[in-house]
Amino acid sequence: MSLKDKLNLQGDPLYLVDGSAFFYRGFHAYPDLKRSDGFPTNALYIVLRVLLKLFKEEKPKYLAFMLDGKGKNFRHELYDQYKAQRPPMPDDLRVQIEPLKEAMAVFGVPLIVSEGEEADDCIASLAVRYKSERPVIILGADKDLKQCLDENVFMWDPAGRAEKITSLADFREETGLEPHQWADFQALVGDSADNIPGVPGVGKVTATKLMAKYPTLEALRDNYEKLQPAIKKKMKDELENIFTYRELTRLKQDSCASLDLGRLTVKPADSGQVSSYLETYEFRSLVRDVRSIFPAVAAAAPAASGSGSVSAAKSKKANSGLLSLFGEEAPPKSDPDSRLSVRKVSINDLPDFSGGEVGLVREGSTYFIGFAGEEWMCRTGAAELVEKLLPAKTLAVADVKSFFRADRGWRKIGLSRWFDLSLASYLLNPEERNYGWDRLRSMLFAGDELPDAVDEVHPDAQGMAALALMHVLAPRVQSAGLEELIKTLETPLIPVLADMEDAGITIDLSSFAEFLTEVSQRVDELTGIIHERAGEEFNIRSSQQMSNVLFDKLGLVPGGKTPKGALSTSNTVLEKLLGQHEIITDILEYRKMEKLRSTYLEPLPKLVNSDGRIHTHFNQLATATGRLSSSGPNLQNIPIRGKQGKRMRACFTAGKGLRLAAADYSQVELRVLAHFSSDPTLVSAFEHDEDIHSRTAALLFDKEPAEITADERRNAKTINFGLIYGMGPQKLSRELGIKINEAKEFIARYFEKLGVLRDFYDSVVEQGREKGYVTTLSGRRRLLPELHSTNQQVVSQARRQAINTVIQGSAADIIKMAMIKVADNSEIKHLGGRLILQIHDELLVEGPEGNIEEIGRLLQEDMQSVTRLAVPLKVDLGLGRNWAQAH
Numbered sequence: 001m002s003l004k005d006k007l008n009l010q011g012d013p014l015y016l017v018d019g020s021a022f023f024y025r026g027f028h029a030y031p032d033l034k035r036s037d038g039f040p041t042n043a044l045y046i047v048l049r050v051l052l053k054l055f056k057e058e059k060p061k062y063l064a065f066m067l068d069g070k071g072k073n074f075r076h077e078l079y080d081q082y083k084a085q086r087p088p089m090p091d092d093l094r095v096q097i098e099p100l101k102e103a104m105a106v107f108g109v110p111l112i113v114s115e116g117e118e119a120d121d122c123i124a125s126l127a128v129r130y131k132s133e134r135p136v137i138i139l140g141a142d143k144d145l146k147q148c149l150d151e152n153v154f155m156w157d158p159a160g161r162a163e164k165i166t167s168l169a170d171f172r173e174e175t176g177l178e179p180h181q182w183a184d185f186q187a188l189v190g191d192s193a194d195n196i197p198g199v200p201g202v203g204k205v206t207a208t209k210l211m212a213k214y215p216t217l218e219a220l221r222d223n224y225e226k227l228q229p230a231i232k233k234k235m236k237d238e239l240e241n242i243f244t245y246r247e248l249t250r251l252k253q254d255s256c257a258s259l260d261l262g263r264l265t266v267k268p269a270d271s272g273q274v275s276s277y278l279e280t281y282e283f284r285s286l287v288r289d290v291r292s293i294f295p296a297v298a299a300a301a302p303a304a305s306g307s308g309s310v311s312a313a314k315s316k317k318a319n320s321g322l323l324s325l326f327g328e329e330a331p332p333k334s335d336p337d338s339r340l341s342v343r344k345v346s347i348n349d350l351p352d353f354s355g356g357e358v359g360l361v362r363e364g365s366t367y368f369i370g371f372a373g374e375e376w377m378c379r380t381g382a383a384e385l386v387e388k389l390l391p392a393k394t395l396a397v398a399d400v401k402s403f404f405r406a407d408r409g410w411r412k413i414g415l416s417r418w419f420d421l422s423l424a425s426y427l428l429n430p431e432e433r434n435y436g437w438d439r440l441r442s443m444l445f446a447g448d449e450l451p452d453a454v455d456e457v458h459p460d461a462q463g464m465a466a467l468a469l470m471h472v473l474a475p476r477v478q479s480a481g482l483e484e485l486i487k488t489l490e491t492p493l494i495p496v497l498a499d500m501e502d503a504g505i506t507i508d509l510s511s512f513a514e515f516l517t518e519v520s521q522r523v524d525e526l527t528g529i530i531h532e533r534a535g536e537e538f539n540i541r542s543s544q545q546m547s548n549v550l551f552d553k554l555g556l557v558p559g560g561k562t563p564k565g566a567l568s569t570s571n572t573v574l575e576k577l578l579g580q581h582e583i584i585t586d587i588l589e590y591r592k593m594e595k596l597r598s599t600y601l602e603p604l605p606k607l608v609n610s611d612g613r614i615h616t617h618f619n620q621l622a623t624a625t626g627r628l629s630s631s632g633p634n635l636q637n638i639p640i641r642g643k644q645g646k647r648m649r650a651c652f653t654a655g656k657g658l659r660l661a662a663a664d665y666s667q668v669e670l671r672v673l674a675h676f677s678s679d680p681t682l683v684s685a686f687e688h689d690e691d692i693h694s695r696t697a698a699l700l701f702d703k704e705p706a707e708i709t710a711d712e713r714r715n716a717k718t719i720n721f722g723l724i725y726g727m728g729p730q731k732l733s734r735e736l737g738i739k740i741n742e743a744k745e746f747i748a749r750y751f752e753k754l755g756v757l758r759d760f761y762d763s764v765v766e767q768g769r770e771k772g773y774v775t776t777l778s779g780r781r782r783l784l785p786e787l788h789s790t791n792q793q794v795v796s797q798a799r800r801q802a803i804n805t806v807i808q809g810s811a812a813d814i815i816k817m818a819m820i821k822v823a824d825n826s827e828i829k830h831l832g833g834r835l836i837l838q839i840h841d842e843l844l845v846e847g848p849e850g851n852i853e854e855i856g857r858l859l860q861e862d863m864q865s866v867t868r869l870a871v872p873l874k875v876d877l878g879l880g881r882n883w884a885q886a887h
Contacts, residue, residue: 018140108267124251183250359467370463504613677760
């Protein structure tokens with residue numbers, strides 16, 4: 001359904017594309033996408049995908065693709081540090097600019113390049129100019145563009161993991177503001193992406209409260225004396241600056257005056273040039289989309305045109321190239337409209353699916369169903385469709401967990417009958433960043449590797465597309481030796497993750513508020529101390545001002561530079577300066593406190609549901625090693641060490657009448673290393689439950705374990721864990737505070753004393769070179785072609801990845817095995833226990849207070865017995881009312 005229909009819009013919309021944003025996003029999303037000769041095409045690819053989606057779904061009549069022009073603009077004159085922290089455009093992106101402009105020409109898309117201002121200014125001006133006569137839809141996600149929202153102006157981001165449409169009502173609900181206030185709001189909170197400082201200490205919560213009372217910066221300034229003392233102090237030196245900050249973030253509304261709808265009208269695509277362009281940049285996966293959107297292109301004879309195009313005479317390879325797919329010599333097997341299309345039916349008109357393979361795609365309560373060479377679209381409830389599909393042999397879907405979260409009824413269909421296309425694609429290539437249905441579907445139209453049946457699939461027949469993709473992926477999973485992994489570990493983990501997301505974890509809002517108050521006060525104290533030590537007040541969040549104070553005024557020795565050549569004030573650099581001046585310790589603590597406040601203490605309470613719990617999303621497809629991650633919010637990064645970490649964990653509690661059991665694998669990665677390497681020192685230490693770091697230190701320093709000092713143990717611990725993560729001498733020297741030569745000698749002595757480890761590391765790398773991949777305990781693979789690179793820096797990185805994948809990936813396998821075993825433990829269930837959280841090597845189970853000891857015992861037992869290694873698995877268990885007590 002088009003946006004016009006979804007939003008019930010009247011008239012032909014004007015579509016305004018934030019082209020620069022999509023160009024950059026594509027570049028970073030697919031860093032390795034290149035043509036066969038090495039020419040980068042990643043940014044081009046994403047832009048074309050967005051445009052083709054726009055053409056297919058919206059059929060735009062009026063459209064503008066906006067690009068930022070070269071050089072500085074008026075904002076740099078207002079504030080010379082505007083976007084100063086941004087590195088120059090990468091060369092691999094720069095070379096794609098001209099091909100991008102060529103793409104706009106061949107597809108008939110009006111291209112607008114802004115000069116002296118930004119593309120966003122032109123977008124805002126056109127939105128204001130035309131919103132009274134027609135709908136305006138802005139394709140982009142830049143927060144500055146929210147200023148443009150109105151009753152007839154919408155934002156649409158079709159390239160994110162979840163397609164997002166933002167209306168004026170959405171904006172008001174999310175922010176409590178009006179769009180015309182957005183620039184004022186941004187001036188207060190600042191924008192790190194554009195290097196706009198904002199008011200130090202004023203975050204989104206404070207700014208929202210201020211603007212609820214004083215809706216403009218002018219009103220805020222005029223009522224300065226009425227502000228609370230703490231706010232007055234923060235605002236004191238910024239009352240004039242905020243107006244400059246507003247001009248930096250406020251979009252112009254009088255730009256691009258010469259552009260009228262005539263200039264913004266989409267022209268017919270030049271069929272010959274489109275064909276030649278796709279061949280030139282080897283965009284095979286876009287061919288069928290283009291053919292279905294632009295019928296004229298399908299019948300066009302190839303022709304060379306434009307700079308960079310390849311002539312047809314050079315590519316007559318027996319109907320195998322892109323030109324043969326478009327050209328008259330090898331026309332498509334059938335016109336898209338004559339291929340299998342979609343029939344809308346009711347639930348009662350669906351066939352008997354007994355014993356069959358079914359492709360299923362869900363869009364809300366609408367389902368696309370592919371079966372036995374036919375495609376149906378059915379709008380129905382989950383319960384009715386589940387009953388219909390129960391007799392099916394296999395269901396091919398893009399994301400099983402999304403079905404389980406949408407309706408528990410889907411779990412009636414046994415796990416063995418689901419084929420998760422996203423999961424299979426991830427296991428085959430864990431380096432990809434996007435396993436969403438849109439990208440998976442595009443794989444179907446990539447050309448030679450797919451079954452002939454795909455030629456008969458209409459682009460709108462999503463169910464048949466899912467089925468066809470399963471027929472591609474399933475044999476690959478089997479031939480790669482991944483069938484056991486997907487059947488016994490990854491697929492059984494899906495309902496466990498879904499249940500954990502449903503369960504969530506309770507947080508104590510009063511504890512959060514109290515902690516936030518203390519941290520905010522400490523930030524204010526540190527601000528005063530830092531200013532006093534500096535001898536002047538400055539914006540501690542400004543790297544430029546920080547640099548001036550540290551290196552110009554205080555005369556400290558710089559420790560490095562940014563990519564643009566400015567003196568760096570990063571934490572890594574400041575840590576090198578410890579001891580040169582006491583201000584460094586204060587700055588590092590300030591940053592730690594400020595991150596605690598802005599990343600956790602302020603945002604997390606806002607994410608609490610009506611049940612008083614936070615529900616994170618567990619990402620099964622996010623890391624190359626197989627580690628789970630979490631988002632919305634990310635609970636994997638909750639601080640865990642030191643006083644602040646314990647205090648943070650204390651804010652996470654069990655529900656009423658319940659308690660928490662926290663079970664944490666002890667040194668699981670070192671135990672995995674001992675298992676794989678069979679190093680006698682490691683194996684013996686773990687078998688006898690000795691302190692592994694003291695045992696290693698004893699070897700390194702030729703002492704008895706009892707004679708080892710705390711510093712010697714710390715050094716051994718650093719190298720024990722560091723080498724698993726690929727730590728080199730440079731990082732080790734920083735970690736231990738020693739010179740690089742000393743670090744090199746330390747590593748050499750380590751491998752001299754633990755020679756079996758060195759041989760094991762070498763064997764892992766050699767396996768990677770021979771096979772092209774390395775494997776984990778459960779057979780998970782990671783492809784490492786970089787091991788054959790001629791660039792030694794790339795090879796070194798690949799070596800570290802190989803070792804890290806085997807060790808950390810196997811530890812990830814173990815925690816996943818444990819999650820499944822614990823979740824399936826009938827005794828734990830009977831006692832009222834449920835798994836609610838996984839953080840790295842730790843599992844958190846919630847259960848009734850009276851049963852928690854027994855639940856904890858079963859949890860520990862399951863985790864320790866989940867698999868058999870050459871050394872025992874050890875689990876530390878704790879119980880408590882909150883996470884800190886239990887940890």
